[in-house]
Amino acid sequence: MSSSSILIIDDEPDNFDAIEALLSSESYQLHYASCGEDAISALEKFAPDVILLDVMMPSLDGFEVCRRIKLMSQWQGVPIIMVTALSGKEDLARCLAAGADDFVNKPVNGLELRARVNSMLRIKKQSDRIQSFSKLQRNNIHSLANNLNEIRLDLAVGFPNEFNSPLSILSDNIGHLKQNIEHLSLPATLQLLESSERSVSNLHTLTQKFWFYLKLIVDTPTPNHTDRSIPKFIFEAILTTRSAQLPKPNHHTCEVEDVTLAVNVDLAEWIFNELLDYVLDRYQANLFLKIHGQVIDNAFHLSLSSLQLNNQTASSSEISSFIQFNTPTDENPELAIGLKIVKKIVEIYDGIFLMSSGDRDEITFYLTLPLVPNSLPTIAEQLAVNTVSHQS
CATH class of the missing domain: 4.10.860 (DNA Excision Repair, Uvrb; Chain A)
Incomplete structure (x- = not known):
């Protein structure tokens, strides 16, 4: 754990030496500035947790230095202890009016100084926690506002x-x-x-x-290390279930690599079901349905296309070039509910979701999803381990 940073502002170096000696039993990082101007310009460098500030200094006195620091939003939460030989009530009132959090009288007593510094450090830690919580709350509110705006726009449009x-x-x-x-x-x-x-x-x-x-x-779900799904298996199950809806066998292909995705299986099934639903709802007899999934640059790339063919015997190379030509380059701002869900799920896993629509009901979806890292077991490996453990 890093030690606390204490900035001592005093025009007399001997006073710094005295305070350094009094605080030597503590593991503080002590920094010295001989005038208020130098101290203010060095705040970013020293990042103090507490400031010990002498009142009587030439040029800028301690009152003015204190006021200027407290006007800086970044350093308002840093406690300032005024070190002063003044003991009158009016002088102490001036310290408080300038924004000081505490004060110690000269000559400085070591026990009193350590107690006041420790007290101010506790206050600083509490202030930091409050600031951190406040920032988190602001981020949450900002995120919620964005979500509500997104929902409002969807409802309206x-x-x-x-x-x-x-x-x-x-x-x-x-x-x-x-x-x-x-x-x-x-x-x-x-x-x-x-x-x-x-x-x-x-x-x-x-x-x-x-x-x-x-x-x-x-309530956006958070990806975790237990998320697993096999796209090849999911597509085979979907196509088997919907065999009556599918076009003729020679009018569709499904070529998906046998890989494991770092995606929740229910969410993966939703994605693939919804894309296939969208295409089949618009399918015409003279269209060719192609599902293609492969690993490129450590990510799973899926394209699902419903393509218009001039003849039913188009070659595989012709189909591939057609898919490449129609690779989506822009997102549709008015997606249906189901496609908005697909887009949201893909975003949760930091993937890409694109869609393009051509003439005569031609549609191409393109998306990327993460793979299970090599260091983590795949579903097949997990099943093998569980089987061996059960047999043992």
């Missing part, structure tokens, strides 16, 4: 459009039923009810995403 679509369908269906209930056939009525049911389901999904997004903004 993006989210209403997403909620309005299923609400409009529900409203139109209900209005149509009320006006034509007596003339509608059973199949037409069932069709309207099925359409309304889908809108209710969409609203339920949007609401869930909305609350999850708010949670990410207000």
Whole structure:
């Protein structure tokens, strides 16, 4: 632990020697300035925890030096002990009026000096803790204000459009039923009810995403060393589950390296599910779906593209060059709720999230996520260790 810094300001070097002798039993760093001007200019260099200031000095007296230091915001919290031969009440009142925190009379008593210095150092430590806490609170308030502004902007610009679509369908269906209930056939009525049911389901999904997004903004999770996920395994599971939704086998590929990400598995699943959802919702029969993930420069790079093909037998090299040509270079400021969640999760892990949209429903997502450091075990290694321990 570093020792406390004491700055002694006195025009008489002998007085400094005397104070140095009185404080020799303490492990303080003692600094000396022979005048107020030198002391003020050297505050940054000495960074004092306590200042011992002589009152009677030429040029700037101790009262003026004290006032000037206390006017400097960076040094207001540093206690100043006035060292003075003056003992009248008016003189002591002047010390306090100048901003002094304490004073000792000359000739200085060693026991009294050490006690007052120790007392001021305790006050300084308490002041530092308060300042640190205050700074932390200001940062938290600033962060919360930014989060609230982000939520307010989303509520004002993006989210209403997403909620309005299923609400409009529900409203139109209900209005149509009320006006034509007596003339509608059973199949037409069932069709309207099925359409309304889908809108209710969409609203339920949007609401869930909305609350999850708010949670990410207000209570952002912190990455930790236990975060693990395998993108290849997650994509294979998703594609198997959604095989009925996928395009023909020769119209999609999934090439993802077998690596372990330093990303919470639930959040990783959310990212990949949401990106695939967004693409499949807009998928057309003449599009080619390509999922490609690989390690570049110690990070996992994923591209998920829905590409327009002039013919169904385009070569792999043609597809690769098309993806490179369409690599996203800018972020879309009006992302849907689900994509805002993806963007937020990627930001939590200090990754990059980009999106580009071309003509005819062509979409490309590009993102990066961190890998598990080499010094930490992967999921496979952890499972192997657990298996051996269990068998033992």
